[in-house]
Amino acid sequence: MAEAFERGGQQAWFHDHGHWGVFFHTYDNFQLSGFGEHFDQPRKIHVFIPRDYEVSPDRYSVLYCNDGDDIFFGDGETEQSWQVAEKLSQLYLRDQLKKIIVVAICSGDRHYEYSHIPEDDGGLEEYSRYLAKGLKPFIDENYRTIPHSTVILGASRGGLAAFYTACKHPRQFPQVATLSPSFWLGLDSPSYSMSNLDKAFKIKLQNSALMFALTSTLLEPDLRPKIYLDWGLRDDPGNEYEIRSQCRCMEMIQVLTTEFDYQEDHNLFIVEDPNGSHSINSWGDRLPNILQLFFD
Structure with a gap:
């Protein structure tokens, strides 16, 4: 079942896939202006809404998800x-879990949008400015949200993109969940040998362009975001990216706790x-616990 409608000057369509708790609004050509040539182009946005949204007066927390095509x-x-x-319906x-709105942002050019390296x-x-100053205001103006209750x-x-966005725009995104993040981007060769990790990780994360860009926010205790970090431990052939994520996440934890006084189980969850x-599949399996951590 699908039905076209207009909201906030954007064309969308309602569709229902029979999930117990939720239905969809999809904007196939969501388009904003004033964000540069690339980000003024149309993109697809899915908004996942509690099934009783139209008859309830409630306001809802919002989860924003990168890689919206996969959500x-x-x-x-x-x-x-x-x-x-499926996971939200089960919860x-x-x-x-209390009911939430989910916004899934489909990438236009993933390589470009999710890289901070000039x-x-x-x-x-x-991209982070587009989300904070463009997409989030649209969602808050056109849906019954709790603007400060956002992940x-x-x-x-x-x-990586989620972490960067929350640290650049913590007033709009005060909480972030980053799973198996690519903190190594711009530091480590994509083709390094897993048998030579000592050489691969000579460049320290604390001296990276990533930390340079985010330090001013992380130094502000009343402003910086609450952070969830995770990674997997399976040592399977072909799982080099997860090993790389683990190494750089452990380094990030050291930086956050020693340089910025983050405290585990208070504003840093590992x-x-x-x-x-x-x-x-692994990231989806960890999602229910993340939702309960931030929204329960």
Whole structure:
């Protein structure tokens, strides 16, 4: 079942896939202006809404997700999905989570939007501004949200992008969940040998362009975001990206706790998944606990 409608000057369509707790608004050509040539182009946005939204007066917390093609439908390169609709329905049925709105942002050019490295043709600074100053105000103006109760989430490069966005714009995104993040981007060769890790990790994260860009926020205790970090521990052949994520996450934890006085289980939450790999299935499996941590 699908029905076209207009909201906030944007064309969308309502569709219902029979999930117990939720239905969809999809903006196939969501378009804003004033964010530069790349980000003024149309993109697809999915908004996942509690089933009783139209008859309830409630306001809702919001989860923003990078790699929106993979969140619900498996439309990305792997053709796999986090199965967020199914997981939310199960949590609602078990009364384990209050209802939320989920916004899934489909990338236009993932390599460009999720990179902060200028020499890598990175547009992450502009992407984070697009989310904070463009998309989030649209959602808050056109849906019944709780503007300060917001989490941005991503995995791999999407996790790096989520972390960067929350630290650049903590008033709009005061909480971030970053799964198996690519903190190594701009520091480590994509083709380094796993048998030579000491050489691969000679450049310290604390001296990186990433930390330089985010230090001013992280130094502000009343402003900086609450952070969730995780990685998987499976040492399978071909799982080099997860090993790399683990090494740089452990380094990030050291930087956050010693340089910026973050405190574990207070404003920094860390999870090691013994069965986790660098995969959508692993990230989806960890999602329910993340939602309960931030929204319960």
